Structures are given as C-alpha cells and as structure tokens.
Amino acid sequence: MAERADAAPSRLRTDRIPPHSEEAERGVLGSILVESDRVIDIAIEQQIGAESFYNPRHQVLYEHMLALHDQNRPIDIITLHERLSALNLLDQVGGITEIQQIIDATPTAAHAEYYIEIVRDKYLLRSVIHRAREAIDKCFQQEEDADLLLDQVEQAFYDISHSRQQKVLPWNQMIHETMHKIEVAIQEKREITGVPTGFVDLDKITSGLQPGDMFIIAARPSMGKTSLAMNIVEHVATGNNALRARIPVAVFSLEMSTESLVKRMLCSRAGISMKSLSEGYVSREKHEHLVKAADELSGADIFVDDSPGLEPIELRARARRLKKKHDIGLIVIDYLQMMNYSRFSREGRQREVAGISGAMKAMAKELKVPVVVLSQLSRAPENRDGRPKLSDLRDSGSIEQDADVVGLLRRPNRYAEDDNRGDPSLAILDIAKQRNGPTGEIQLTFVDEITRFENRAHTSSGYGGE
Numbered sequence: 406m407a408e409r410a411d412a413a414p415s416r417l418r419t420d421r422i423p424p425h426s427e428e429a430e431r432g433v434l435g436s437i438l439v440e441s442d443r444v445i446d447i448a449i450e451q452q453i454g455a456e457s458f459y460n461p462r463h464q465v466l467y468e469h470m471l472a473l474h475d476q477n478r479p480i481d482i483i484t485l486h487e488r489l490s491a492l493n494l495l496d497q498v499g500g501i502t503e504i505q506q507i508i509d510a511t512p513t514a515a516h517a518e519y520y521i522e523i524v525r526d527k528y529l530l531r532s533v534i535h536r537a538r539e540a541i542d543k544c545f546q547q548e549e550d551a552d553l554l555l556d557q558v559e560q561a562f563y564d565i566s567h568s569r570q571q572k573v574l575p576w577n578q579m580i581h582e583t584m585h586k587i588e589v590a591i592q593e594k595r596e597i598t599g600v601p602t603g604f605v606d607l608d609k610i611t612s613g614l615q616p617g618d619m620f621i622i623a624a625r626p627s628m629g630k631t632s633l634a635m636n637i638v639e640h641v642a643t644g645n646n647a648l649r650a651r652i653p654v655a656v657f658s659l660e661m662s663t664e665s666l667v668k669r670m671l672c673s674r675a676g677i678s679m680k681s682l683s684e685g686y687v688s689r690e691k692h693e694h695l696v697k698a699a700d701e702l703s704g705a706d707i708f709v710d711d712s713p714g715l716e717p718i719e720l721r722a723r724a725r726r727l728k729k730k731h732d733i734g735l736i737v738i739d740y741l742q743m744m745n746y747s748r749f750s751r752e753g754r755q756r757e758v759a760g761i762s763g764a765m766k767a768m769a770k771e772l773k774v775p776v777v778v779l780s781q782l783s784r785a786p787e788n789r790d791g792r793p794k795l796s797d798l799r800d801s802g803s804i805e806q807d808a809d810v811v812g813l814l815r816r817p818n819r820y821a822e823d824d825n826r827g828d829p830s831l832a833i834l835d836i837a838k839q840r841n842g843p844t845g846e847i848q849l850t851f852v853d854e855i856t857r858f859e860n861r862a863h864t865s866s867g868y869g870g871e
Contacts, residue, residue, distance in 0.1 A: 425459030432520035435511025441480035603640025614775035642705035653706035717764035740779035759803035791820030
C-alpha cells in the first residue's frame with residue numbers, strides 16, 4: 406500500500422551530524438600557527454570565517470587568530486595563549502594543551518590550501534542544509550505567498566552560490582589592478598567604462614551602460630523605443646560597439662513574440678523593410694544581405710523570454726539563472742507597464758508600478774548588470790509641443806526616482822509645434838536624468854522603412870557604431 410504524499414516530511418532526518426571535517430579544521434588552525442603570514446591571507450581570501458568551522462572550540466580559536474592578524478600582531482602559540490588568557494577564554498578552547506596538540510598534528514603548512522578547501526566545502530554544505538530547513542519550515546507555516554517564498558528561497562541559494570565566486574582581494578592588489586585599468590584606458594583614450602551601446606553620442610554622455618544601473622527609455626507609442634532597445638541589444642551582443650566586445654544579453658519581451666523580435670532584428674540589420682519581406686518582394690541582393698545578417702546574429706548570445714504577464718519575482722528569478730549560467734551583461738525589459746505585481750495589485754496601479762520599478766532596480770543592483778527598461782509616457786506631451794518631461798512618466802513617480810538614467814525619446818516630425826520637425830529622419834533621445842553624469846539631448850537618425858536607429862554622423866554605414 407502506497408504511503409500518503411503528505412507523510413513524507415515526517416521522514417526527514419534531523420538526527421544526522423552536519424557535514425564537517427575535524428581533521429581539516431585542525432589542519433587549518435595548525436597551518437596558521439606554523440606559518441601565519443601566508444596561511445591566514447589564503448584563508449581570508451577564500452572567505453573562511455569563524456562560522457566556517459563546525460567545532461565551537463575551533464570557531465573561537467580562529468576568531469582570535471583573525472583579531473591578532475587585524476592588529477598586525479604575530480600569530481603563534483604564545484600570542485594566542487596570551488590573548489585567550491586575558492579574555493578568560495582559554496578553558497573554553499581546551500587550554501594550552503589543546504593548542505599544542507593542534508600544532509603537533511600539523512608539522513608543516515604545505516597542505517594548508519587543501520585543508521582550507523575542505524573546511525569551506527563543508528561549510529557550504531551546512532549552509533545549503535540550513536537554507537533548505539528554513540525553506541521547509543516556511544512552507545509548513547504557510548504564512549507567506551508561495552511566489553514570494555519561492556523568490557526568497559531562490560535568492561538564499563543564489564547568495565550561497567554567488568559567495569563562492571567572490572574573492573576578498575588584498576588592498577595592494579586591488580590598487581594595482583585598478584591602476585592597470587586606468588593606465589590602459591588613458592593609453593587607449595577609452596571613454597567607455599560600462600557596456601557600450603554602439604551609439605556614439607549616447608556612450609559619450611553615459612560612458613556606457615553602467616553595471617547596477619537602471620536605464621529607462623520612455624516614449625509615447627510608435628516612437629520606436631522597442632527598435633532603439635533592440636538596436637542596442639544587437640550592438641552589444643554582436644560586438645558592434647566601441648569596445649568591439651560581444652556581451653551576452655537577456656531580453657524580456659512582454660509585448661512582442663520572440664519570432665517577431667527576431668524578424669525585426671534580421672530585417673533591420675539586413676536593411677530590408679518588414680513590409681517587403683511579408684509580401685515576398687525580396688531581391689537576390691537583399692536576400693544575400695538577409696542571409697549575412699542571419700549569420701552574424703546567430704553568433705550572438707541573445708536570450709529572449711517572451712512569457713506574457715511576468716511578475717517581478719519571476720522575472721528576477723529567470724534573470725538570476727541566466728546570469729549564473731550565461732553571465733549576461735545586459736538585461737532589456739519591454740516594457741514596464743506590461744508587467745503586473747499581484748502583491749500590490751489591491752493598492753492601486755500607482756503602487757503596483759512603484760513596486761515593479763523598485764524590484765527592477767533591486768535586480769540591477771543584485772546582479773551587477775545594467776537593466777534597460779522601456780516605459781510608456783502619459784498623453785501630456787500631446788497637449789504641449791511634443792517634448793516629453795520626466796513628469797510624463799506613466800503611472801508612477803517612483804520610476805523617475807528609482808532610475809539612474811532616464812532617456813525620453815521623441816521624433817520631432819510627428820509634432821507641428823516642434824522646432825526640429827523639418828527632418829523626418831531626426832530622432833532625439835533626451836537624457837533628462839543621469840544620477841552620476843550630465844544630461845542633454847542626443848540626436849539619432851531613424852530609418853523608418855527598416856525601423857532602425859543609427860548614429861547621426863554615420864548614417865551612410867547602415868549600422869550604428871560603425
């Protein structure tokens with residue numbers, strides 16, 4: 406007879422001893438006492454803390470070894486004994502006999518790296534067990550929304566994984582590496598410090614899209630904000646930019662299907678109008694351009710998720726996985742008002758959009774990548790001269806507050822009152838806010854037939870950034 410599924414949790418073992426290695430822990434401590442200058446730095450670099458040790462005695466010993474290191478004092482049996490005695494902690498660690506036994510068991514520090522790796526691995530396993538038990542407890546308590554709980558659990562495990570990649574570098578090494586980057590930038594006269602967009606004037610004013618920043622591209626409908634965003638995606642992913650570097654990109658398209666986006670990118674890069682393609686009127690020459698564009702784009706790392714109605718929690722979880730698996734360097738979301746946030750839906754649309762905006766900014770900061778978010782503007786520009794303002798951002802003032810950069814896109818020929826209406830190819834991206842840089846207007850060329858933006862000074866090339 407089959408057992409009930411809901412009976413499974415009762416069989417979870419709670420009496421097992423958590424993963425640890427007594428020998429490896431003693432090996433780390435003994436290696437520090439034998440060769441403190443070298444081993445303690447390795448342990449710190451590998452993010453070994455007092456909590457990394459399972460044995461409470463070992464935790465206390467390592468904690469006070471770190472304290473001696475911070476005070477630039479030697480770490481040996483004499484200094485450690487003196488410190489523990491002064492703090493009345495000697496009996497807690499087993500006395501001077503225990504410290505001497507640790508030293509005797511580690512005659513050489515030659516294998517210190519191996520011991521440190523074991524201690525760290527066992528600590529990571531205990532961390533996973535701890536997070537899993539917390540998740541199980543919360544699931545049984547049922548006090549939080551299931552989607553929110555899933556995001557919290559995934560975040561907890563992501564933090565464990567992310568900690569493995571982080572290194573605590575010595576200060577002098579950080580200084581040398583930073584100076585090397587500065588020297589290279591000076592020699593190459595490099596102005597781009599972030600992800601280059603392939604649009605020269607935009608890169609000049611922003612120095613590229615900066616990691617952790619949220620860049621809002623806002624416009625009224627049919628101004629081309631999706632086209633501009635996808636042109637940036639193309640430039641970034643194909644290396645068609647100032648740094649000539651191919652960078653993986655994630656696109657969350659809540660409005661258009663993946664097939665529509667791919668078709669648009671192919672036609673834009675090949676210089677073919679969507680209308681002629683849909684009607685089947687493609688010359689042999691244009692077909693060759695299309696094949697070439699397909700070949701170039703197929704080599705790019707672009708990950709498109711066209712799931713409709715994504716909520717911030719789910720989008721953030723998917724972006725987190727893409728970052729871990731493919732090391733994406735840019736995220737594009739098209740567009741903000743197509744998202745919902747059920748957690749705040751009962752508090753009104755303004756509060757809901759504020760929650761979405763805050764979540765997207767938090768995602769940029771967590772993943773340390775620039776996030777480009779497209780947004781609609783209200784109808785207010787229609788009642789003026791067509792020039793949008795920050796106050797026109799639709800549904801919530803929190804978008805302006807959360808954004809690091811806001812670009813307001815317009816095409817002057819659409820408005821009779823606009824002073825620049827004479828040129829039908831002119832598009833203007835007004836950087837109306839930049840938290841860490843200047844503001845100002847950028848002129849671009851918009852080729853309406855192929856829905857493509859190009860650098861204003863390089864319209865003959867057919868590709869932005871070239």
